[in-house]
Amino acid sequence: MMCAAVAGLRGRRVLLLDHADAPGKKILISGGGRCNFTNLHAAPDRFLSTNPHFAVSALARYTPADFLDLVERHRIAWHEKTLGQLFCDGSARQIVALLLAECARGGVELALGHPITGIDHCDARFRISFGARIVEAPALVVATGGPSIPKLGATGFAYDLARRFGLKVVEPRPALVPLTLSRDEALFHALSGVSTEVVAAAGKASFREAALFTHRGLSGPAILQVSSYWRPGEPVDVDFLPRSKPGWLREAKREAPRAGLKTVVARQLPDRLAEALVERMGLNGELANLPDRKLEEAERRLSQWRFRPNGTEGFAKAEVTVGGIATQGLSSRTMEARKVPGLYAVGEAVDVTGWLGGYNFQWAWASAAAAAEAL
Ligand SMILES: Cc1cc2nc3c(=O)[nH]c(=O)nc-3n(C[C@H](O)[C@H](O)[C@H](O)COP(=O)(O)OP(=O)(O)OC[C@H]3O[C@@H](n4cnc5c(N)ncnc54)[C@H](O)[C@@H]3O)c2cc1C
Secondary structure: OHHHHHHHHOOOOOEEEEOOOOOOHHHHHHHHHOOEEEEOOOOHHHEEOOOOOOOHHHHHHOOHHHHHHHHHHOOOOEEEOOOOEEEEOOOOHHHHHHHHHHHHHOOOEEEEOOOEEEEEEEOOEEEEEEOOEEEEEOOEEEOOOOOOOHHHOOOOHHHHHHHHOOOOEEEEEEEOOOEEOOHHHHHHHHHOOOEEEEEEEEOOEEEEEEEEEOOOEEEOHHHHHHHOOOOOOOOEEEEOOOOOOOOHHHHHHHHOOOOEHHHHHHOOOOHHHHHHHHHHHOOOOEHHHOOHHHHHHHHHHHHOEEEOOOEEOOOOOOOEEEEEEOHHHEOOOOOEEOOOOOEEEOHHHEOOEEOOOOHHHHHHHHHHHHHHHHO
């Protein structure tokens, strides 16, 4: 919709095809129904891609301020929630309405609810069949997203199309997705619903936000963030006490030797979580009876608790996809396929994935604007 609107406003004749019966379904469910439509800190280092430089140009030319300007022109009230995340005060419907209004201003024709049954490319023109119609155009922009949340109509269409035109696809993986724990870590399943602020780390990435235990494993913003970096077989390390200073348990022992370890840990963590962690460490009892060496070990474990997820909740629950159409085949200025003039790819279909917090929409807007300016 963004690409269609900008191209339409530049005087291009645009047909927007979507097999869904309504536009912007992911926008409607985004940000808990309020759409986290951008992030003030949308710098390229907050995106994952095989080529981390690919997003630089588009993000620099269409910034969060540009989208915010559009939001304000449409008189949509908004607020910053946390960490630069901008949300609608009202509803995500307002963002869909904004995009539809921009499409209307640009004279874009919408054709919804028909599967695309054929795409041919001949004499520098694309011929698309859908429903009972066949249309031709000198340019085709693939903006069909990634396969996360198939029940909303998400498909791997972009990848199939890209491969057909000789573009490479970086293996897609579910990202911003809850991680699952095995039966060995079953104790934690009993903590379903418990949440606390942590620093979670996978590989070289770490995030300080809330983590949430679920009946299947781990979720919450910190875990969703690291899930994009996590690879099967790797551990996820969680610091349950990011605020405490080294030596805090020995200090607690000096101050209140008769206090139980569980009680002391529960001062900083939800009761059920403190209980489960102390039980797992097998270190119950009064602090006075625990040697300093053991307390140091407990501190270390609590600040680097190692989980070994056995998987993720998959594309059914993933907010986005890591991977996608390989950037090496696309121009970072225009999103056009280097070897197929007239073919463009934008948004989540491309191997650029943002952190949680409005970054993925900002990439969708920026890459769409970059393509539209070149059409
Ligand atoms: C639950 C959830 C919450 C999210 N919240 C946020 C948030 O608050 N902030 C944020 O930045 N990001 C959020 N995201 C991610 C964000 O929604 C996506 O990154 C973004 O929508 C990608 O835009 P896109 O236009 O590339 O793809 P999409 O929005 O997925 O749009 C692709 C369109 O292509 C259509 N399509 C797919 N296959 C075909 C086909 N075969 N033929 C024809 N049409 C097809 C689809 O129907 C769809 O309308 C969230 C995602 C989910 C799932």
